[in-house]
Amino acid sequence: MELTLAINRYDRHVPFFNGTVDPPKGVTFKPLEVGESSIYRDGTDRHERMMKHLAFDIAEMSMSSFIMAVARDRNLPIVGIPAFPRRFFSTGQMYVNAKAGITAPQDLIGRRIGLHSFQTTLSVLGKGDLKLEYGVPWEKIHWICMRPELMPAEVTSELKLWPPARIWA
Known part of the structure; x- marks a missing residue:
């Protein structure tokens, strides 16, 4: 086989x-x-x-997209195995413009942050780390995404997300 x-x-x-x-x-x-x-x-x-x-x-x-898909379709013929080959720490993948005046995580509030996509696993981990480890509410950041989401997601109108959440067809 x-x-x-x-x-x-x-x-x-x-x-x-x-x-x-x-x-x-x-x-x-x-x-x-x-x-x-x-x-x-x-x-x-x-x-x-x-x-x-x-x-x-x-x-x-993506672990997060997989979880969303299984939650919506219990008959999805895919089994997830929790293996994480990249082993990146989210904070080790965050980069800031040296001229932007950002000296602490709290300085990210109200700023624009670029992501691959909002629900990419590393993005989910990064938002969680910002909120839980540094007290930075990810809801107060303007997120700029490189790609539309793999799984459709409804977001509140208060969330600053570009491009706006789009349905995956």
Whole structure:
């Protein structure tokens, strides 16, 4: 049995690409380098291709989008496995303009922050860290998203989100 494996080429995934991972007996992995927001060797839009089209046997995905999808469709034929290959800490992925006068997390209130998307797992973790660790209410930040959301979400009119939440079709 050959299983397609749609992943990014992180250091932790290289063994899948160079064949040093021994799959279970009778199984072979066909690793596909599929990006989420960047085009890689085997394409892009990994999460959408898996959630909407079941395009792969196994795929690295957004935990938060997966949870939203399962909550809405109990018959979704996907099983989530809690493996987190990136191991990024959200605060280690936040960058500020040195000339913006931001010296503490509280200075982000009322400012614009760019994200891949509002519900990307790292974005969810970052918003939680800002609120719980630093007392910065994420609801008081103007969020600028690079892409529309994978799963449709209703947001309050007080939330400053651009582009506005869009239905995923």
